[in-house]
Amino acid sequence: MSDRLLVLAVDIDNDLFQKTGINGPVVGREKVLDAAAKLTLADPLDSDGNTLFEAVKKYDELKEKDYEVYVAEITGAVTENFLADEEISRQIDQLMNELKVDACVLVTDGASDNRVLPILKTRLKVNSVDYVRIKQAEGFENTYFTIMEKLKEPHYARIVFGIPAILILLFSISYYFHLGIAFPFVLIGLYLIIKGIGADTILIDSFTSLGMSIKRISFIFYIASILFAISSLIVGYSSYISSITSGNSVPVSYAYSIEGILLLFPISIVLYIIGRIIDLNNLHMYYRVINQGVYIGYSVITLSLVYVFSAWIIGQIYFSQLIGYAILAFIIGYAVTELTFSFKRHVVKGLKLKNKVVINELGTYIGKVYNINIRKSKMSVKTDYNLTLTFDIDRIVGISDRVIIR
Template identity: 35%
Template structure:
């Protein structure tokens, strides 16, 4: 352990009890500030387990001081909505602490399994050399059981079974009762539940849920792309309504033709909605310094357009249009493959991973061991190099393009 010079004792309040209950904002740095914060939280809510965690962190801090020269204790606070937003806030607070106290090792003090989810993120900054678990003894089994149930219900696949199906049944009953059609409740419920089981069995459920989650998470008034995401939702809903109108207003008596016309409308609107969504993602990638994704989004737009083209060709063949036959379908598929190949070749222009651009400024820099060592502060495009300031030495370091890689929005130093 002697090889570590700066050790940081960390206490994590992932759901921000300190902020919500005691009005204390993180990061809380230093022994006395942590003791004062724990006292405020204890007065606000004596039963909160984070009180014990903070006192436990201070105790561990005193013990670790005997082993290492430079030791500090810090409590990081997240957000009441645990998950990505909470972890993002915690890591931002940790980075601000590391700028003043460049720790090369962490000691984590936690009150349960929930805080353990932050461990991989901590290890991206420095190694974790110890972990202390603080749980009130008589509550250990209760907390473990509660956490297991809570985490199980957070699993989207489980949550959809326990909440989505009953929710759909209740909504169907209320809607049909309101429309005076409650006599067809069981038929409608059978149709909906059957469709859900098909989606579940084929794996399409997860893909649809992932797409819906991507749209909802991306919606933010602070983003330039907000109008595009809003338009995506509106176009998709209009597409469903238009498909319904196309089905009931079709002059053809054949149900098959009615369905084809309805599907045509749905595919057209869904294609436009898909392009709108990907355009929003492209704008976000630039705004959030993830321009390395632009090539992927360009290819996604091309793929959406080609899928629409092939499906529309298949529709024409199915309804028996004069010029639409197997040969017509085969030629269009070959043309689509050729267009896809050309688009893939052209997309290399958008691959910013091979270029030095201003979009790199602000990206995190990691050593080859995987430790965070700073952020890009400047670029010199004519010399093909970037500049970053090391968080520990405070020195400005220059790296040429042949000595680093850009992966997943991170600068990885090769040597």
């Protein structure tokens, strides 16, 4: 057989390291078999152990058919987010450099590992995908047992227990402080908006990727940001109570509350961004520092619109003034954003990006930089299949040894 095949098992949440201390990639029949045995002994209920045994079985079958075949397992990260995809990408590149294979057979235990397929297909031909399904006896006991095992995993536990707990807490607070049923629904709506636009991921990744360490000066800014955020909520609540006591309607009282929150909340945002800039600068992520200008622009637009809308509800400004202030906020926010993008293009012009590897935020390999056209604000990327793709320079979110685009 002419093709050099790789039987590849995937453990995207890195159970192998968590339960056995074995780091990926694991290469070779004996090492994979040993890893499978240790993982199964550590947790007989984990399907990743069965996936490894299936990979070894598939390897033996192909070996008997005279294929030149290798077997390996790659691992991701516990969080199953960008970090997992980036680690998967790194390990695939490592295997390709070591083994020089032409195609692979992917062995996976479920849908969560399917996210590796787009990353894998940009680097290597995938001949087939082998899904491992564990046989279970039918019945309520086995269903119950499976559910209970899943609930031990943090991802599912947060959904099943966390969301109902937050809802109960919100309604309890609303009842105790006589805020009405609208208050928890407003908070839930705000959370869904934040979740929908991905702002929660940005905040979580900001703290997890850079870390809040007491040894860094940025820690002071983060703590101050949190304190100002809490203080803004207290001021907002006090404004709401004062308004209700004065006999104002609930919508007007909410408007007063928002105005109270916005007295200190912008300071919280500024302190947070300063902390981010310090951390990014210490990590030599100078290009990402520029992105903070975009966030400032968005913050100016959002907070200004919320403030003037609240002022209009209260009756502090006329509707015509609301429209005028809204237009002004858009102009200022747009100007800050455009200045940031212009500066980013200027920085790109001074960097030697040609032939640098280009990946997206999920870690998927795209190709190498072929050409930069600053005048048109375009970057040309050539794939391994000699296709030329064109991206707007503004899509670049990070530059190090690789160029990362969104």
